[in-house]
Amino acid sequence: MDNHQLDALFAALADPTRRAIVARLTEGEVTVSDLADPHDMALPSFLKHLTRLEAAGLIQxxxxGRTRICTLHPEALSEATTWIDRQRTAWEGRLNRLEALLSQPDTPDT
Amino acid sequence: MDNHQLDALFAALADPTRRAIVARLTEGEVTVSDLADPHDMALPSFLKHLTRLEAAGLIQxxxxGRTRICTLHPEALSEATTWIDRQRTAWEGRLNRLEALLSQPDTPDT
DNA sequence: CCTTTACTTAGCCATATGGATAACCATCAA
DNA sequence: TTGATGGTTATCCATATGGCTAAGTAAAGG
Structure with a gap:
């Protein structure tokens, strides 16, 4: 996944309103106004959050008719965990190499 | 984990410079100037990124002496995946319930 | 001591972000 | 066809963010 997309993805998740929207959508499709209802905020402000979530690929x-229906696109979430897991793997790998080095002090380097 | 911490965490990851820093630190401790070296940016600008990563709990x-040494604090990353996994679980749960409902049309509701 | 070196602090600037209003467009219902 | 309903667009505003330079401190090094 491209760097810029990751920016948008993580930035989209870096806001409580937007995380609440994602959480709500795990329960299924919701119309814009129903989604907006629990958030104490003018509709246009709320709309901007939806737009950012959509731009990040998190919702569709x-x-x-005259209503807009939002659905979660959970695949986008895995793009985030993929990056994170790569870091964790790298970190673990380093720890393992360190450990190996400490348990076998006979061959300090090749 | 508290909402505000999640904001800081995701926001910290929503920048390519900062993600690069995290990636670099998976290989081990690095001093500030060594960390900054590959980034074409004045030191004070770079420092602000470090500060945000530290505030987010991602690095320590x-x-x-006169040098500062940075280390990754990978536990913070799991705070992010925990939230994400919760959403995925909720989504799967909903799919499963839907499926169950469709395969057993005899008991539409209790 | 004096000078690098390695950060740090303090401002400054442009753009992005999260919020608001006001006004507009497009259904649906009566 | 005339409201009302559900979005949408266009601005506007305050604050946050990501970058900069200039000037400061503090530990080495000679």
Whole structure:
């Protein structure tokens, strides 16, 4: 995944309103106004959050009559965990190499 | 984990410079100037990134003489995956319930 | 001591972000 | 067809963010 997409993804998750939206959408599709209802915020402000989530690939929306319906796109979340897991793997690998080095002090280097 | 910490954590990861720093630190401790070296940026600008990573709990630093040494604090990364995994679990749960409902149309509701 | 070296602090600037209003457009219902 | 309803667009505003330079401190090194 490209760096810029990761920026958008992590930035999208770096806001409580947007995380709440994601959490809500795990329960299924919701219309914009129903989604907005629990958030004490003007609709246009709320809309901007939706737009950012959509730009980050975290949600998808479609228009049905005059209402817009939002659905979660959970695949985007794995892009985030993939990056994180890569870091963790690298870290573990380093620890393992260190450990190996300490348990075999006979061959300090090749 | 508290909402505000998650904000800081995800925001910290939403920048390529900072992700590069994290990636670099998976290989072990590095001093500030060595860390900064590959980044085409004035030191004070770079320092601000370090500060944000530290505030997010992603790295820890200590002073040794006049140099500062940075180390990764990978536990912070799991705070992020924990939240993400919770969302994924919720989503899967909903899918499973849906599936169950469809395969057993005899008991539509209790 | 004096000078690097390695950060640190203090400001400054442009752009991005999160919020608001006001006004507009497009259904649906009566 | 006339409201009301559900979004949408266009601005606007304050603060945050990511970059900079200039000037400061503090530990080595000679």
């Amino acid at each position: 929306t479609r228009k049905q | 630093t200590r002073k040794q």
